[in-house]
Amino acid sequence: MPFVDKKTLCDEVNRRRTFAIISHPDAGKTTMTEKLLLLGGAIRLAGSVKAKKSKKFATSDWMELEKQRGISVSTSVMNFEYRNYICNLLDTPGHQDFSEDTYRTLAAADAAIMLIDAAKGVEPQTIKLFEVCKLRGIPIFTFVNKLDREARDPLELMHEIESVLGIPTYPMSWPVSSGERFRGIIERETKSLHYFEGRNTTTETAARVIPLSDKEQISSLVPEDLLQEALESLEMLEMAGDDFSHEKFLKGELSPVFFGAAMTNFGVRLFLEKFLEMSPSPSAKGSSQGKIDPLSSEFSGFIFKIQANMDPKHRDRIAFLRIVSGVYEAGVNVTIPRLNREIRLTHPQQFFAQDRSTLDRAFAGDVVGIYDPGFFSIGDSLVEGGNFEFEGIPSFAPENFAVVRTTSALKRKQLLKGLVQLCQEGTVQMFVDESRAASDPVLAAVGSLQFDVLLFRLKNEYNVDCALDNLVFKHARWTNASSEEIAEAKSKTDVVTVRDMQGNYLFLFKNDFALSYFQENCPKISLFKSNSTL
Ligand code: GDP
Numbered sequence: 001m002p003f004v005d006k007k008t009l010c011d012e013v014n015r016r017r018t019f020a021i022i023s024h025p026d027a028g029k030t031t032m033t034e035k036l037l038l039l040g041g042a043i044r045l046a047g048s049v050k051a052k053k054s055k056k057f058a059t060s061d062w063m064e065l066e067k068q069r070g071i072s073v074s075t076s077v078m079n080f081e082y083r084n085y086i087c088n089l090l091d092t093p094g095h096q097d098f099s100e101d102t103y104r105t106l107a108a109a110d111a112a113i114m115l116i117d118a119a120k121g122v123e124p125q126t127i128k129l130f131e132v133c134k135l136r137g138i139p140i141f142t143f144v145n146k147l148d149r150e151a152r153d154p155l156e157l158m159h160e161i162e163s164v165l166g167i168p169t170y171p172m173s174w175p176v177s178s179g180e181r182f183r184g185i186i187e188r189e190t191k192s193l194h195y196f197e198g199r200n201t202t203t204e205t206a207a208r209v210i211p212l213s214d215k216e217q218i219s220s221l222v223p224e225d226l227l228q229e230a231l232e233s234l235e236m237l238e239m240a241g242d243d244f245s246h247e248k249f250l251k252g253e254l255s256p257v258f259f260g261a262a263m264t265n266f267g268v269r270l271f272l273e274k275f276l277e278m279s280p281s282p283s284a285k286g287s288s289q290g291k292i293d294p295l296s297s298e299f300s301g302f303i304f305k306i307q308a309n310m311d312p313k314h315r316d317r318i319a320f321l322r323i324v325s326g327v328y329e330a331g332v333n334v335t336i337p338r339l340n341r342e343i344r345l346t347h348p349q350q351f352f353a354q355d356r357s358t359l360d361r362a363f364a365g366d367v368v369g370i371y372d373p374g375f376f377s378i379g380d381s382l383v384e385g386g387n388f389e390f391e392g393i394p395s396f397a398p399e400n401f402a403v404v405r406t407t408s409a410l411k412r413k414q415l416l417k418g419l420v421q422l423c424q425e426g427t428v429q430m431f432v433d434e435s436r437a438a439s440d441p442v443l444a445a446v447g448s449l450q451f452d453v454l455l456f457r458l459k460n461e462y463n464v465d466c467a468l469d470n471l472v473f474k475h476a477r478w479t480n481a482s483s484e485e486i487a488e489a490k491s492k493t494d495v496v497t498v499r500d501m502q503g504n505y506l507f508l509f510k511n512d513f514a515l516s517y518f519q520e521n522c523p524k525i526s527l528f529k530s531n532s533t534l
Contacts, residue, residue: 004327006295009363012086013294014281016365018322020090020105022130023115024123028145032115032262033078033089039272040080040087077320077367085276088367099447100396100426101305104378106132107393108304108322108367111139111279114255115262118144118151118178122164130165132396135530137252141275142169147185148196148261151178155233158257167255170244171237172274173267175259176222176230183222185259185267186212186230195221196266207266250280282365285324287381289388292325294364299326299334299384303376304393306425307369308457317372317425318349319380326384328362334382336375337389345370345382378426394532395500397476398429398444401508402451402468403436411464412439418462419443423501428454431498431506442498442508443468444476473508475515477527480534481505489522504531 004012023029078089090109092102106112112133114126133140144157151157158169173185176193184196184207194207210217218227248254256278260267284291285302292300305320330347347358348368362368379393406415416439423430428450431442445451451468458464473496479486486497486505495518496508507527509515519527528534 004361006297009297009327010295012363013365015084016086016088016282016363017111017276017279018088018090018109018282018365018367019111019113019275019279020092020109021113021115022092022106022126022133022140024117024120024125027115027117027120027123027126028262029115032113032143032145032268033091035262035265035268036087036089036272037078037080038265039269040082079366082272082276086365087276088365090367099445099450100398100429102129103132103396103446104304104393104426106136106138108320109138110282110365111141111275113275114140114142116142116144116157116161118146118154118157118175118259119149121152121157121160127164130167131529134165134167134252135394135532139249139252139279140167140255141271141279142255142257143262143267143271144175144257144259145262147175147178147182147259148264148266149179151175154259155236161255161257167253168242168248169255169257170242170249171257171259173258173260173270174230174234174237177226181223181226182261183226185270186234187270188234193218193222194267194270196261196264198264207270246278249278282324286391287388288390289386292388292390294325296325297327298386299328299332299382300324300386300388300390301328301382302390302393303378303380303382306372306376306378308425308461317374318369319372319376321368321370321382323362323364323366323368324390325364328366328368329360332384334384335387336380336382337387338377338380339375341375374421377424392532394530395429396446397478397529398446399474399476400445400448400451401471401473401476402443403440403471404443404466405469406464406466408465411466414462415458415464415466418458418464422454422457427457429500431500433496433498442471471508472510474511475509476506477509477515477529478504478506478531478534479525479527481525485522485525489518489525492521493518500531502531504534 021029021032076091078091080087090105092105114130116122116126142161154175158171161167161169173187175185176183182196184194186193192209192211194209212218242254245254249256258267258271260271262268282294284293301321301323303319303321306317308317328348332345333342334345335342348362349358359368381389404415406412419430419441422428429444431444433442455466455468458466489495490497498506498508500506509518
């Protein structure tokens with residue numbers, strides 16, 4: 001353990017906030033990220049967020065596949081300081097065809113920002129990502145974006161969040177109309193209007209904040225009917241809405257809501273400040289030896305992502321490590337309990353989009369990259385002076401299924417080796433179908449893009465050319481039912497079973513109908529969307 005006194009360790013951990021933004025594509029995640037980085041003074045880097053999305057800037061894409069598809073497959077972490085806070089913003093691929101990486105990244109986040117398009121409300125990808133956050137019980141802040149465009153009734157949006165996602169909301173601010181008539185937001189706590197001056201896309205200027213009691217000024221800026229409408233909704237919220245409870249928020253049982261327009265830089269600063277103030281610093285994490293305190297002097301962390309070929313010239317593999325406790329400095333010796341192996345770590349590396357830099361030290365909450373000599377697996381724990389394992393990173397129900405077809409029978413062995421290694425890295429999931437040969441596994445992925453990555457890497461790294469035959473399944477569910485119960489279920493329905501690499505059973509369903517038919521006919525069998533609930 002390097003010499004860092006308790007107070008420094010405590011201060012460093014307390015000022016860290018590690019979070020991710022969850023949203024459906026086009027809700028404004030890139031725009032929001034950029035505005036947050038601007039606020040944090042990382043202006044130079046703010047451009048690189050945008051660059052990632054544009055085909056024109058394909059040179060910033062490190063992987064050939066990304067160039068071909070013009071999208072970003074990677075997950076990285078963006079690091080910025082705001083006031084005294086150190087923010088680790090975990091970036092998740094924003095593409096429609098998202099993958100398990102997105103889910104796994106949430107395992108490294110202590111809080112999430114749920115971004116919602118005010119005209120569209122809760123969308124399919126919002127629901128999926130929200131469910132993962134809910135499973136982890138992390139606090140979720142909501143930002144309703146694009147108020148400068150015609151939006152849906154905000155009360156209706158609150159109702160939708162509550163009914164579709166099942167989480168009560170607590171609006172911290174409330175919009176005064178939307179689109180052309182948008183006049184800003186009323187901050188409930190201070191009873192003041194943050195006045196929307198109009199479009200301002202490049203620089204961040206402080207909004208004019210006017211107390212509602214200053215009726216003269218307010219009426220000179222906001223038409224009476226718009227103000228009345230907003231105040232009436234607020235009154236309804238005061239009477240009928242939930243009270244705010246910080247405790248419930250921390251448990252992920254209540255979501256504070258803000259309104260704004262990220263593109264025009266409106267409402268973002270207020271949102272960020274409240275988010276940083278209210279969201280938790282890194283907390284203790286469960287392990288095989290109980291909860292590990294972030295302030296424990298011994299360094300520990302877990303790997304939630306492995307990224308190959310960050311630098312195509314070197315074919316390197318980077319494991320992303322979320323630090324749970326202690327201090328990471330170069331030279332620290334750690335054990336990897338799964339392998340019963342000890343290694344000495346070099347300097348922690350930080351990745352910002354495509355840039356990397358070396359850090360002197362990193363603390364609980366930070367996400368760093370370490371070189372993977374080829375033996376790390378997703379979920380591995382790295383522990384200094386101990387021998388415990390953190391709770392694993394869950395797998396989530398895949399929605400795409402395929403079997404591999406090799407063009408060369410001679411490459412079979414090489415193919416299997418590649419598949420096993422790539423599964424360890426979490427590129428895809430691999431299941432055994434007992435009605436097929438063991439060398440003919442079922443491959444499964446949350447997003448079909450993962451299959452493209454798999455084929456690309458099998459060819460480039462293992463020199464195996466192959467194709468995939470898609471299987472007709474649409475849903476997979478884990479089960480903890482007994483073999484007898486499973487056999488009975490199979491006799492009643494035409495469900496197919498497979499086993500994951502840990503030997504757990506999953507049912508595969510061809511469509512929504514098959515899934516509900518199964519649930520109706522085998523009501524005693526529990527089905528799980530993630531292996532973490534088994
Ligand atoms: P992402 O797919 O979630 O990363 O979304 P982007 O940040 O790329 O935004 C999608 C589109 O919505 C882009 O054209 C943005 O300029 C636009 N957009 C984002 N935020 C706002 C906003 O507050 N107001 C308006 N009018 N457009 C926005």
